[in-house]
Amino acid sequence: MMDFFRRRKNKYISLVLLLCLIILLLAGCWDRTEVNDLAIILATGVDISKNKEIELSVQVFIPKPAEGGQQGGVSSGSTSSQTLVRSAEGVTIADAMSRLQEKLTRRIFWGQNEVLIIGEKLAKKGIGDQIDFWMGHTDPRERADVFVSMDSAKEVLESMPELERDAAKQLSKLVDSQIGVKVTVKDLSEMLTGDSSAAVIPWVAKMSPSNLEVNEGKNIPFIKGSAVLKGDKMVGRLSDKESRGILWPRNEMKSGIITISLKDEKGFVSLNLLRSHNQLIPKISNGNWSIMVKTDTDLEVIQNTTNLNLLNLKSSKKVKRMVVQEIEERERLTLSKARKKMNADIFGFAGAFHRDYPGTWKRKKNEWSEIFRKVDVTFDTKVNIRRTGLSNEKAKKGGGE
Structure with missing residues (x-):
C-alpha cells in the first residue's frame, strides 16, 4: 500500500515539473518587438540617382501621442509631424x-507599405x-499599389496632400x-511575364495646392493618365481619356460617369x-487574326439638361446610340495609340x-509583336439604361420628344 502511494506521489511531482517546463517554453514574449522600436514604412520610391545607382526612398510613419483637441494624434496642420522621408543609394x-x-x-x-x-x-x-526583388523578398507587400512618377519618386513621397495624412494614403x-x-x-509581375509582356x-x-499661403512650396500628388510598359521598360504614356479606354476591354470598368451631347439638341x-x-x-x-470586344453595360441617367424626355422610346434610343459611340471612340483612340506609337498589347x-x-x-x-499590329478589331457594345430618372420640366411642357 505504501508503494502505491509513493508511486502516486512520484507521478504527481513529475507532472508538476513537466507543467513548469512547458510554461517556461510557452513564454514567447522574450523576443517581442515594440512599435517604438520599428520604422514603419508607408510608401517606397525607387529612382536612378545622379551616380547612376539605385536610390531607395521610404516614407516612415512617426507614432505620436494624441494632443489636446486632436483625434488619434493626427495634427490638423502639416503632415510633416506624422511622416519623414529617408533615402539611400546602392548598386x-x-x-x-x-x-x-x-x-x-x-x-x-x-x-504596412501600401505604395511603390x-x-x-x-x-x-x-x-x-x-x-523580381520585390516579389521574391519576404518583407515587402506584393499587394502594394504601383505608380510611375513624372518627377522623381522621392519628390512624390515628400509632397503634402491637403486632405489625406500623407502621399501614400492620397495615392x-x-x-x-x-x-x-x-x-x-x-x-x-503577372502582366510583364504574361503572353502580352x-x-x-x-x-x-x-x-500646386490651392491654399498656397499654408502649403507654399509643397505639391500634391495626383494621377494623370497611365504609363505603358513593354517588356519591363516604359515606352509611352496615355492621357486620362485614353486610360479609361483600356478599362472596357480589360473588364476593369467598375465606376464612372459618361456625359454626352446630341446633334440638334x-x-x-x-x-x-x-x-x-x-x-x-x-x-x-x-x-x-481578328478579335471582337464585346461590352454589355447598364447605366442610369443622373442629369438631363436637354429637352428630351428619356421616357420616350425614340429619345432613349438616341441617347443609347451616343453612349455606344462614346465608349467605342475611347476604345479605338487607345487601341490606335497602343498599336501605332508603342506596339504594346495593353488590352490582353x-x-x-x-x-x-x-x-x-x-x-x-514569337511573331506576336508583328501580328498585334494587324489584328482586325471590332466592337459590339450593348447599352441598357435601367433608370431614366424624372423627365425634366421642359419635356413635361412639350419642349421635346
Whole structure:
C-alpha cells in the first residue's frame, strides 16, 4: 500500500515539473518587438540617382501621442509631424535597402507599405530587377499599389496632400476609387511575364495646392493618365481619356460617369455606370487574326439638361446610340495609340488568343509583336439604361420628344 502511494506521489511531482517546463517554453514574449522600436514604412520610391545607382526612398510613419483637441494624434496642420522621408543609394535595390537600415535607428518594418512609386527615368531604363526583388523578398507587400512618377519618386513621397495624412494614403485612395487603372506589384509581375509582356501603370504628377499661403512650396500628388510598359521598360504614356479606354476591354470598368451631347439638341445627358461586363472573343480563320470586344453595360441617367424626355422610346434610343459611340471612340483612340506609337498589347489580346487557340499560339507567339499590329478589331457594345430618372420640366411642357 505504501508503494502505491509513493508511486502516486512520484507521478504527481513529475507532472508538476513537466507543467513548469512547458510554461517556461510557452513564454514567447522574450523576443517581442515594440512599435517604438520599428520604422514603419508607408510608401517606397525607387529612382536612378545622379551616380547612376539605385536610390531607395521610404516614407516612415512617426507614432505620436494624441494632443489636446486632436483625434488619434493626427495634427490638423502639416503632415510633416506624422511622416519623414529617408533615402539611400546602392548598386542594387537590396544593397540600397541595407544602407537605408544603417541610417535608421529603428528596424525597418515593411508590413504596412501600401505604395511603390517608380521614377520615370528608371521606368524607361527597365524595372524587371526591381519587381523580381520585390516579389521574391519576404518583407515587402506584393499587394502594394504601383505608380510611375513624372518627377522623381522621392519628390512624390515628400509632397503634402491637403486632405489625406500623407502621399501614400492620397495615392491609395485615388486608385481605390475605381475610376482609373489600379495595379499591384503582383499584378504588374503577372502582366510583364504574361503572353502580352505589356503593362499599364497609373502615372503620377504633382500640382500646386490651392491654399498656397499654408502649403507654399509643397505639391500634391495626383494621377494623370497611365504609363505603358513593354517588356519591363516604359515606352509611352496615355492621357486620362485614353486610360479609361483600356478599362472596357480589360473588364476593369467598375465606376464612372459618361456625359454626352446630341446633334440638334442643346444641353447634355450624364449617365452613371451601374455594371459592365466585357469579353474578348478571338478568331483565327485562313491565317487572319481578328478579335471582337464585346461590352454589355447598364447605366442610369443622373442629369438631363436637354429637352428630351428619356421616357420616350425614340429619345432613349438616341441617347443609347451616343453612349455606344462614346465608349467605342475611347476604345479605338487607345487601341490606335497602343498599336501605332508603342506596339504594346495593353488590352490582353494575346492571352485571349492563347486561351482559345493554344496550338496556333505556341507556333506564332514569337511573331506576336508583328501580328498585334494587324489584328482586325471590332466592337459590339450593348447599352441598357435601367433608370431614366424624372423627365425634366421642359419635356413635361412639350419642349421635346
